[in-house]
Amino acid sequence: MGDEVYQPDHDDGDGVFEDEGILDPEDTLVDRGSDPFDEGWSPPERPLGVEHAGTTASEQVAGESLDQRLAEEIPERGVPFGDGIGDLAYGEGELVDDEVGDGRSGRLVAPDEGAHEDDENDMVASDVGIDGAAASAEEAAVHLVPEEDDEPEAYE
Structure with missing residues (x-):
């Protein structure tokens, strides 16, 4: 039983152990599939710390x-400035488009007003104005997009 249990190397009294050289591949954590005595070491192509x-x-x-x-x-490599799609100076790529409204909507209410059966399959809501309480983040993110008919005509 004592032969199977790990026993530390015996010390000669001077506290110095003899170097046993290169470990066998089965004694290492990385087995590269070749004999460690056959492997070489290639030095760097230039001295790294001489001029430092x-x-x-x-x-x-x-x-x-x-x-x-x-x-x-x-x-650090800088991020290329702008992607050419309506970028503001140091912006996050805001689009210049008719689908991006300027005016913020108020409280949104579904057509069923939250009390009736929902017959509408689409996601639609009506703006009933700004409530006295704080808007949720989702409601604050919604902006009004003007209809094509609502746009003023250009005067000549």
């Missing part, structure tokens, strides 16, 4: 200035 501030001890003690740190930052 802080490679020497004196540079590490002095630290980088704010200007040096800001010079290393990569600016």
Whole structure:
């Protein structure tokens, strides 16, 4: 029974364990399917930290200035301005269209007034004016779109 239980390595008294080298593939969490002794290591194509501030001890003690740190930052890619469809300056793509009304509607009531049987299959409602109480978010989002007949005629 004692052979199957994990037993830590015995210490020689100096507290230093001998390096056993590369682990076997079955002892690692990542098995790449090849012998670890056959795998190589390819160095980077250029030294990454040679020209960077802080490679020497004196540079590490002095630290980088704010200007040096800001010079290393990569600016964020900006969102292209406008999509060409009625954009306002710094807007969210508001459409310039007849289907977008300017005037806010009031309280909306269904044709059955909420008390009768609903015979209407469409989603229609009538504006009965602004109520004294606060409007719900859904009602506040509804705006009136003028009918084509309601538009004033141009004077010549």
